[in-house]
Structures are given as C-alpha cells and as structure tokens.
Amino acid sequence: MSIVVFAEQRGGALRKITFEVISEGKRLATAAGDSLKVLLAGDNVSGLAEELKKFGPDEIAVVNSDKLADYTTESYAGVLTDYVKQENPSLVLLGHSAIGKDLAPRVTARLGAGLVSDCIEINYDGGDFSFIHPIYAGKAVATYKVNSAVKIATLRPNIFAMEEAEGAANVVDFAPEIAASRTTVKEVIQQAGDRPELTEADIICSGGRGLGNPEGFDLIEQLADALGAAVGSSRAAVDAGWRDHQAQVGQTGKVVSPNLYIACGISGAIQHLAGMGSSKCIVGINKDPEANILTVADFGIEGDLYKVVPALIEKLKEVNG
Amino acid sequence: MNIVTCIKQTFDTEAKIVIDNGQVSTQGVNLIVNPYDEYAVEESIRLKEKNGGEVVVVSVGGDKTQEALRYCLAMGADRAVLIQDPALEQADNLGCAVAMAKLISQMEYDLVFCGKEAVDDGAAQVPSMLAEKLDLPQANVLTALEIADGQATATREIDGGSEVLEMKLPAVLSAQKGLNEVRYPSLPGIMKAKRKELKVVSLADLELSAEDVAAKTELVAAELPPARKAGRVLSGEIDEMVAELVSLLKDEAKVI
Numbered sequence: 353m354s355i356v357v358f359a360e361q362r363g364g365a366l367r368k369i370t371f372e373v374i375s376e377g378k379r380l381a382t383a384a385g386d387s388l389k390v391l392l393a394g395d396n397v398s399g400l401a402e403e404l405k406k407f408g409p410d411e412i413a414v415v416n417s418d419k420l421a422d423y424t425t426e427s428y429a430g431v432l433t434d435y436v437k438q439e440n441p442s443l444v445l446l447g448h449s450a451i452g453k454d455l456a457p458r459v460t461a462r463l464g465a466g467l468v469s470d471c472i473e474i475n476y477d478g479g480d481f482s483f484i485h486p487i488y489a490g491k492a493v494a495t496y497k498v499n500s501a502v503k504i505a506t507l508r509p510n511i512f513a514m515e516e517a518e519g520a521a522n523v524v525d526f527a528p529e530i531a532a533s534r535t536t537v538k539e540v541i542q543q544a545g546d547r548p549e550l551t552e553a554d555i556i557c558s559g560g561r562g563l564g565n566p567e568g569f570d571l572i573e574q575l576a577d578a579l580g581a582a583v584g585s586s587r588a589a590v591d592a593g594w595r596d597h598q599a600q601v602g603q604t605g606k607v608v609s610p611n612l613y614i615a616c617g618i619s620g621a622i623q624h625l626a627g628m629g630s631s632k633c634i635v636g637i638n639k640d641p642e643a644n645i646l647t648v649a650d651f652g653i654e655g656d657l658y659k660v661v662p663a664l665i666e667k668l669k670e671v672n673g
Numbered sequence: 674m675n676i677v678t679c680i681k682q683t684f685d686t687e688a689k690i691v692i693d694n695g696q697v698s699t700q701g702v703n704l705i706v707n708p709y710d711e712y713a714v715e716e717s718i719r720l721k722e723k724n725g726g727e728v729v730v731v732s733v734g735g736d737k738t739q740e741a742l743r744y745c746l747a748m749g750a751d752r753a754v755l756i757q758d759p760a761l762e763q764a765d766n767l768g769c770a771v772a773m774a775k776l777i778s779q780m781e782y783d784l785v786f787c788g789k790e791a792v793d794d795g796a797a798q799v800p801s802m803l804a805e806k807l808d809l810p811q812a813n814v815l816t817a818l819e820i821a822d823g824q825a826t827a828t829r830e831i832d833g834g835s836e837v838l839e840m841k842l843p844a845v846l847s848a849q850k851g852l853n854e855v856r857y858p859s860l861p862g863i864m865k866a867k868r869k870e871l872k873v874v875s876l877a878d879l880e881l882s883a884e885d886v887a888a889k890t891e892l893v894a895a896e897l898p899p900a901r902k903a904g905r906v907l908s909g910e911i912d913e914m915v916a917e918l919v920s921l922l923k924d925e926a927k928v929i
C-alpha cells in the first residue's frame with residue numbers, strides 16, 4: 353500500500369506546509385510499512401522535485417500543464433482524483449491551507465471517501481489510522497476513524513515537524529487528462545510587505561482593543577519587526593476598523609499555532625483563545641490584573657502596553673545586537 | 674434570482690463544552706445559526722432585494738433546527754426546507770452534502786450559498802462537497818461578491834492575500850467574515866417568519882436510502898484538551914520584567 357501526499361505550490365514555489373505534510377506522511381508510511389508517494393502538480397514545476405526529495409518520498413509523480421498554472425478547484429481535483437485512483441493508497445494527506453481546504457472535500461466527494469480535516473495528530477495502531485482533530489474551536493479534541501478504503505486528511509499548518517529523511521525518490525511523469533476549470537483566476541492580490549503569513553509564522557504579535565486607536569498597531573509592527581514576526585489582531589480591533597479582518601485570530605478568524613504568541617491589549621476572550629490556544633508559548637501584556645490572558649499566558653506582564661512594549665523592543669534590539 | 678442557502682445549527686460560541694461518555698454533551702447548550710452561515714444568508718437576502726427572486730434556506734437537522742431556520746426566515750429568507758431523518762443523525766459532512774445536493778437538484782436556482790465552515794467541527798467540507806455533487810463550479814471563503822449578467826466575480830481569501838475568481842452561474846459559494854454586516858431580524862420580520870413555509874422532508878421523500886448517506890467518518894471519542902500549565906505573571910519594574918521576559922523566552926522557552 354501507499355500513502356499519497358499532495359505537494360502544494362503556488363506560483364512555482366513550494367509551501368512550508370508541504371514539507372510538514374510529507375514529513376508526517378513519511379512517519380506514517382514507515383509505521384505502516386507503506387511507500388510514500390508525492391503528487392506535484394503545476395506548470396513547469398519539475399524543478400521543485402529536488403526540494404521534495406530531501407523529505408524521503410519513494411516516488412514523486414510530476415504533472416506539468418499550462419492548465420495548472422493557477423490553482424483552480426476543478427482542474428486540480430481531477431488530477432488528484434486520477435492519481436488516487438491509479439495508486440489506490442490507504443491514506444491521502446494535504447495541508448489544511450487555503451488550497452487544501454478547497455481541494456480535499458471536492459476530491460473526497462468525487463471518491464465517495466471519508467475526510468477528517470484540520471488534524472493535529474494521526475496515529476497508526478498496527479491496523480488502522482486514527483485522526484485527532486480539535487472541535488468547538490479547540491474546546492475539545494476528537495478522535496476520528498474513517499471506514500472508507502481510501503482515507504483522506506488535511507493537516508493543520510505549523511504543528512507537524514519538518515524532518516529530512518531518506519527515500520528512493522524516483523521521479524516519474526504523470527499525465528492525466530486535465531479538466532477545464534469553470535472558474536478563472538482574474539487577479540491575485542498578495543498582502544503588502546514581507547511579513548510571514550499568519551498561519552505559517554513562528555512568532556505572532558497581536559494587538560487588541562487595548563491599543564486604544566488604530567495607530568497603536570504601529571507599535572505592534574515595530575515589535576514584530578524586532579522579532580521577524582507576523583501581526584495578528586483580536587476581533588474587537590478588526591471590528592473597530594483598525595486592522596483588516598485577514599489579521600483576525602480566533603474562532604471566527606485564523607487558527608494559529610506559532611512558537612510564540614504575544615498578545616498586547618487583548619483580554620483573552622474564549623473566542624480569541626480558540627484561535628491561538630495551541631501556541632507553544634503565550635505572552636500576555638495587559639494592564640488589568642484580572643484579564644484572562646494573564647491567567648492563560650505562560651508569561652504575563654501586568655502593565656500599560658505603551659510602556660511595556662517599547663521597553664521590550666529596546667531590550668530585544670540590545671540582545672540581538 | 675433564486676438562491677438556496679445552506680445553514681447549520683451550532684453551539685453558541687460562548688458554550689462550555691461538557692464531555693459525557695466520550696461524546697460532547699448537548700444538554701442545556703444554547704444553539705445558534707452558525708456565524709459564517711449568517712453571512713451567507715445576509716448576502717443571499719441582499720442579492721434577492723436587488724435582483725428579485727427568492728431565498729430558500731436549507732438545513733439537515735432535528736426538531737430544534739426549525740428554530741435556526743425560523744431565524745433565517747425572520748432575517749428575510751422566503752421559505753425553508755429541513756431534511757430530517759433518523760438515518761442522518763450519525764451522518765458525516767459528506768452524508769449531509771449528499772442529502773442537500775439531492776434536494777437542491779430538484780429545485781430551480783441560480784446560486785447555492787454556504788458559510789465557509791461551521792464553528793463546531795470547523796471542517797470546511799460541505800460547500801465543496803455540494804459543488805461536486807451538483808457538478809458546479811465553487812468559490813470558497815469569499816470576502817466580496819459581485820453578480821452581473823449571470824456571472825459572479827468573487828474575492829476569495831487565500832494564504833497571505835486574496836484572489837479574484839470569475840465564473841458563470843449557477844455556482845456554489847461560501848461566505849467569510851467581512852463579506853457583509855449581518856442584520857438582526859426586525860420585529861415585523863419575526864412576526865412574518867411565523868407564517869412562512871417550513872417544509873420537513875425525509876430521505877424517502879428525496880428518494881435516497883440510508884446507504885446513500887452512510888457516514889465514512891466516525892467521531893469515536895471526544896475529550897477536553899489538556900489544561901495549559903499555569904503561567905507566571907512577572908513582577909517588578911518594567912525594565913526588570915522586560916529583561917526577565919526576554920531571558921525566559923530565550924533560555925527557558927527557547928522561542929526567540
């Protein structure tokens with residue numbers, strides 16, 4: 353049997369989540385005695401196979417077509433479905449990214465299979481896989497079983513460790529017929545600046561209503577600059593119009609799991625915690641000693657953020673030379 | 674313009690989760706219309722107000738789900754259909770999508786609208802599964818939408834930005850926060866909703882069998898997440914606290 357991983361690339365560059373998913377695929381393939389196969393689809397993407405080899409796949413199947421230059425659901429769903437039908441794997445893994453979330457359920461419905469989305473852990477117990485997925489925005493954790501022959505899962509970004517490994521790494525061509533897409537991509541708008549993407553960031557600095565005004569985010573930006581971090585926001589700050597909703601972290605925003613999450617002027621409402629509660633280390637800066645964020649934070653500083661954050665930036669600059 | 678809007682009834686986002694016998698207890702939990710589905714209902718009503726036609730809200734659920742559908746009727750949807758069947762009680766997202774797609778395929782529509790995901794299982798599966806089962810184009814996680822001459826121009830959130838997609842209708846679309854501001858039902862709206870049609874259909878009515886919607890995934894056990902270990906609130910002068918924080922982050926947590 354085999355495990356198939358969908359390698360996500362956009363505009364000819366592999367996404368970090370791809371390496372995380374292949375690493376987990378390799379771990380599971382080793383445990384289950386399966387081979388690991390990676391599907392790499394796009395336009396002129398053969399060159400990316402080298403990078404994928406480092407993570408130990410047994411085979412990399414490459415599909416090149418100008419019809420795959422942009423990600424469109426229908427064209428990509430056709431390619432992945434055809435590959436799964438050819439390989440008949442026990443497990444298909446994708447990232448729980450914008451592309452993976454869009455693609456996995458479409459392919460699942462086409463195959464009549466079972467899909468567990470947004471997994472934070474997958475286990476192989478000698479006979480079957482079990483899938484761990486947080487529900488109710490992390491307020492509970494559920495274990496799922498899948499009873500279809502092909503089982504499909506998407507993996508939460510920033511949770512699974514990237515690990516280089518050995519593998520046969522045969523590169524083969526895969527040339528399915530590619531379905532025309534009924535959607536066309538007219539425009540892609542990249543966020544300004546070169547900050548890391550929120551769901552991929554190792555460090556996130558977030559601001560909330562406690563900033564008091566939209567200019568407060570300038571200070572959060574400076575802190576983020578000092579740490580090479582992404583900038584997030586509570587819903588209150590988004591609703592006030594201080595920050596684009598793309599920055600919102602929480603139950604109705606992004607779910608993030610960075611190594612370090614610094615919450616400035618955020619009270620720590622349950623809906624906010626839902627989005628960042630799985631961060632490895634949480635720092636809360638809040639002037640209210642009763643604020644919930646100070647209870648959940650690994651390290652809390654009770655104080656005015658307009659005094660604490662500038663001092664913190666200074667200290668970081670000093671330490672980092 | 675006829676729009677079918679799919680909604681799910683979910684726990685209130687404030688709800689405290691209690692685990693009973695390895696499953697999430699529904700006892701005494703306040704139920705709401707999934708917040709993302711409200712954006713879909715709102716957008717559907719706005720499109721109808723502009724272009725005419727009707728908005729039909731559809732859900733899979735039980736007796737209580739009627740309340741969620743009535744809420745959407747009070748917002749301004751025209752009628753509602755609830756798919757209710759014992760065989761759907763254990764259904765997974767695919768089973769629900771199969772049932773809704775069958776219902777929708779028997780209707781006349783230009784657009785199917787959903788929320789981008791439900792806040793309970795956070796799976797984001799149903800819109801794409803519906804699109805597949807209805808053999809329609811899809812555009813998920815929309816923050817802006819324009820419709821003209823049977824064509825949709827949709828702005829979809831992607832990692833690190835957004836993209837603008839174009840497609841001919843009919844299509845399946847899913848709403849993200851930011852698409853619109855959701856209205857509250859007005860008093861006259863609530864009164865009118867009581868008289869609007871809410872039809873309940875079974876799988877047999879849809880000519881589907883239990884087999885057609887059989888779950889491929891099963892939630893075998895749920896538990897509360899491990900509690901985070903209690904943190905430390907630092908004390909002292911600001912300079913001292915900041916210095917201590919930086920060394921803790923560097924040497925103890927090793928995150929910077």
Ligand SMILES: Cc1cc2nc3c(=O)[nH]c(=O)nc-3n(C[C@H](O)[C@H](O)[C@H](O)COP(=O)(O)OP(=O)(O)OC[C@H]3O[C@@H](n4cnc5c(N)ncnc54)[C@H](O)[C@@H]3O)c2cc1C
Nearest residue numbers: 560561562586587588602603604605617618619639640657
């Ligand atoms: C359906 C639903 C979904 C939701 N989804 C989300 C979501 O996805 N994300 C989200 O964040 N919220 C969400 N919320 C909202 C959530 O309930 C809270 O209202 C919100 O998180 C509060 O944001 P805040 O912490 O910035 O503001 P507040 O709760 O007002 O907290 C501001 C904090 O700043 C502190 N402060 C003020 N001045 C200073 C200063 N000078 N220095 C230091 N500290 C200061 C205050 O002590 C206070 O603790 C949702 C709510 C609902 C009902």
